[in-house]
Amino acid sequence: MGMREMQAMAYEHRSAPYLLLKSPPASGKSRALMYLALDKLRKQGLKKAIIAVPERSIGSSFKPTNLSEGGFAWDWHLEGRNNLCGAGDDLGKGKIQAFKRFLDSDDETLVCTHATLRFAVDEIADPSRFNNTVVGIDEFHHVSADEANVLGRVIDEIMQGSNAHIVAMTGSYFRGDGINILESEDEAQFETVTYTYYDQLNGYRHLKSIGIGYHFYEGVYFDALDNALDTTKKTIIHIPNVNSSESIGKHEEVDRILDKIGVVGERIGNANINRVTTNDGRDLLVANLVDDNKESRDATVDYLQNITSRDEMDIIIALGMAKEGFDWPWCEHVLTIGYRSSLTEVVQIVGRATRDVEGKRHAQFTNLIAMPDGADEDRKKAVNTLLKAITASLLMEQVLAPSIKFKPRSRIKLGEKVPKGTRIIEDENKPVSNRCADILEGGVAEYIADITATPGAMKLMAGDENQGRLLREEDIKSVLRMREADLSDDEIDLLAQEIHLSLAAQATGGLIDGDELPPDADVVGEKPPCDYTVDGQEETESYTDANSVPEPKLISRYELDSGETGSETYPSGRAGEKFLKVGSRFININNVNLDMISHINPFARGEEILSKHLTPDRLARVKDALTLPRNDVTEDEAVILLPRLKEFFKDKKRRPRHDANDPYEQRLAQVAQFVENYLKKKQAVS
Structure with a gap:
């Protein structure tokens, strides 16, 4: 039916009234939600589908899509009047009235922001209006049961007061701030589908590896751009936070980066996009998402949302945008300037470069940070620790940046x-x-x-x-x-x-x-x-x-x-x-026994530490290293279950999964892991 592996896995659970899909950025969650919503509309008796996204720029992921060309029974349609992610205040009366009109009409699909959804629900004040509706929540980790999180309360009201189905999608489900996503009785009702970076990369046709690297610089970061920025790669550059020591003023930084790229030429229409000619004569299109002018920024976002070919953009310069949910399939390098303390933010940024498109075999994340004082060995250890943490996050997608108030x-x-x-x-x-x-x-x-x-x-x-x-x-x-x-x-x-x-x-x-x-x-x-207990806290x-x-x-x-x-x-x-x-x-x-640093590459005023490319095999080894300590399979059990493991390989044409919903398949996965580790040890001895 034209589905990728993750989408097919999710579709197997299409009858679940409450479904949680945990899958990395760029893995096809948006289209998976289209498949699920259409099945609920056409076969399960539901009448409407409402999709809520965290910010307007992500709404383009749910534009009308021809699914039947891949063999699916129906196409995804969205009337322009029901796309509430265009210009205008998300909380304005116009969008709230459009939302209410949709509920009273015969239209089937609507896309809006989280903010529009929660304010519309508050104004309607009757959750039964969502009867026979499927509500899809993109980037579900924005929700929480905390009193200050209105969206969490809204989802709870819809679940308690209607027969609506909920499809939640996220790459980072568990919140590091210690607050539950939903009330526990609601959370327990969700069926879960988990798809990791290992699964994603292993199933790609074109993209075969992901690299994670750190550049250390001395002085100002502009001097290191010649080594860190390859203008032949489709690149997103995130400049430092305006409050950081690296920042000299966001507009001046954009100007200096443009000068590093080449000679700035004509501007493209009303958008903040310029043609820049490099020293070797290449013409590049460079977008500026840092500019504060609302009219030109909206025009820039609109241009980026409607890109259909590789040649329509070369480099994007951003500050807070172009991270979570941003879709530019041809991006192959994300260059982030300044330290990022949040693993979740790093994982989301890496995800901007991991779309699978023809001609892209490798994706790269580079963090350009000030060189700290200290011995080389200290720096090497610290980077190695961070690389392990990031790799684990890519695989286990349950990390959210801690928050202390x-x-x-x-x-x-x-x-x-x-x-x-x-x-x-x-x-x-x-x-x-x-x-x-x-x-x-x-x-x-x-x-x-x-x-x-x-x-x-x-x-x-x-x-x-x-x-x-x-x-x-x-x-x-x-x-x-x-x-x-x-x-x-x-x-x-x-x-x-x-x-x-x-x-x-x-x-x-x-x-x-x-x-x-x-x-x-x-x-x-x-x-x-x-025998250890902790007193509960209100x-x-x-x-x-x-x-x-x-x-x-x-x-x-x-x-x-x-x-x-x-x-x-x-x-x-x-x-x-x-x-x-x-x-x-x-x-x-x-205690993870892996050396993720492949080599140290000195250059004029800094030092670059690159991870080994995160190929499917390497991701599998990292996952084994992270999960093997909890494997309690004995040799006797492995001998007994080995024939069952062979049958599984023969029937399913794949490895059993540790995160499968079936406990039997989980156990076979541990047996496979045990056998592989046993054979490695035996080969080492011989």
Whole structure:
């Protein structure tokens, strides 16, 4: 029927009223949703399909599509009046009225943003209006059951108050902020289909490998672009965050990058797209998504959404756009300038280059970051640790960047509800300044990029067990004093402590240091601790009396050894070990026996560390290395089940899957893994 492997896997579950599809970027989730929605409309008695996406630019993924040419029974149609991802305010009356008109019409399909969906549902105030409707939620990890997340409440209302079907799609299902996606009773109703980067790459016709590399530069990053940017590759360039030390002003940066590419020529229509001639005489089309002018940006986005051939674009320069859900199939290189602390963001960026199109055999992610002080070996260890974490994320797609919220006690009003996991700063006796409070409540992330370029941060990332306190006392404070000269010494100390706490969860790409590992942590390959319980904590804490405010609480995962705050700590004796949080489990990255660094390539003012290409075979080896510790198959059991394994290979023409819904197939996958490992050991001995 013209389906790719993942789409066929999802289609097998088409009758499920609640379906969760976990699959990497560029794996075909949008078309899978079309197949599922059409089957529900044509065969299951549903009357309407509503697709919600996180931002307008992603709506183009659901434009009218000819599915019948591949053998499917129906095509995907979308009337222009029901595409609510065009220009205009997502929360404006026009789009809300169009949504309501759609429900009252005979039209079958509608595409809108998450924001339009949640405001329309609130205005309609009757979930039964969604009876006989399939609601598809793209990038489902934007949803949560937290009170502050309206979309999570909206999905819950639709599930509770109608017979609507829900199809949820994501590449990062589990939220690192500790908040459930949905209420547990709703979540349990979903059937799950999981498709990994290994599965995706193994099934591609053209793209055969993914590379992950780091360039370190000295001075300013523009001087390193000659080595990091290959203008013969279709490239997306993400410039640094405007608050980072690398940034010199986003518009000036775009101009200097354009000058690096070549001589800027004519502009294409109203869009912010220029023809640029390189030094060797090639004419390139370069798009600027950094420009703030709404009219030209909308024209640029419209141009990019309607590209139909490789020759219509060469390089895109962006700041916050062109990441999650952005679709440019011919992109083969994403060059990200400045440190990115979120594994989820890195995985989403890598996904921009992993579409399978003719002529593209390799996709590359390059992170261009300031060269930190420190020994080469420290730097090499740190990059190797990050490469392992990123590779694991590509395979296991359950990582979301941790989030720690801070709030000074002096800013908590009587009766105010503070979200679960908020780190409360005790400053009642001596309230912090407004600037310090602003940093605590929303500005901590601004400093992480600067701090991670310091010698102490580099040693911490490399696993130096004696580095934690030194980092807080020297490196972080020096950055704060440089950028916030008006803060008092006490406020510098306070901010350094809280930023250090945030770094523990984010600075190494979402890894967790062994010192902070909770005693009840479920570590892959290790037996869970016995007879250990943790008291439950209410979702919110209400402060109704200034004299009866409870002690500040912190999610145990983020607690650090700090006598100054009185936080409870859990010494685990695992200093220097790094753990990747995957759903509710942890993987010890330091114990993954893989060397992901292929070679070091020096160049004029920096150093490049490249990962080995992530081919299907290498991804399979990484996955084995991550999952093998929990394989409890015995030799006797392997002998008994080996004939069944051979039958499976013969019938299915594929390997059994560890993440299959069938427990029997899961066990056969472990048997296959055991046999392969057994044969490798036997060959090594002989």
